[in-house]
Amino acid sequence: LRVLTILALSYEILPHAIKLFRVKHADVAITVKALHSPQIVTALALQEADIGFMFSPMVHSALDQEHLIDGRMVCIAPKGMLSARLLKRGSVTLGDLSKVPVIGLDVMDPVGRSLNQAYREAGVGLQFALTVQTYHSALALAHHGLGIAVVDTCTAVSADRTRVDVLALEPAVPVPIKALRPAGRPDSVIVRAFVRCFQQALAHTG
DSSP, X not given: OEEEEOGGGTTTHHHHHHHHHHHHOTTOOOEEEEOOHHHHHHHHHTTOOSEEEESSOOOOTTEEEEEEEEEEEEEEEETTSSOHHHHHHTEEETTGGGGXXXXXXXXXXHXXXXXXXXXXXXXXXXXXXXXXXXXXXXXXXXXXXXXXXEEEHHHHTTOOTTTEEEEEEXXXXXXXXXXXXXXXXXXXHHHHHHHHHHHHHHHTTO
């Protein structure tokens, strides 16, 4: 089984999915590659893999896609950076973020684009002293107290709650998670089983 995934899904979700899959399919050899979304689309279109998992929906005539779950963006704040009022509320608005250092996400990233659009629509102009390409890089910087990371719920699973606070972002910025596979191929029992295990792993992210 050849599996492709974006980095954000490779740290916690994918290992959990493989563990579930191994219970019934211990004899299936699995190869995994963590790639950026465009690379996943290209590889699947060329039938170089059996299944791919990513955030943004990609329309491609050579691919079938299945919606698995809607994640959302959350705020990862270094301990002591947010007010007690916000911590008690358990959520942060985009306006609240204008008063604190925020780590920017690459605008070439589909979720980074959605987030920047949400900032614009809310009339919040943020100046990013730090901008990163991956969600886990943002999380690592938050762990070291360098700013607030706005990341997806799957990345947030890796947050060290002794070092950071995790709060909901309002209004919600959805992160649709999709499974993609080459179109026109017979539906494999093994691929279908793995997708279900992946969906179960996602359901545990909350």
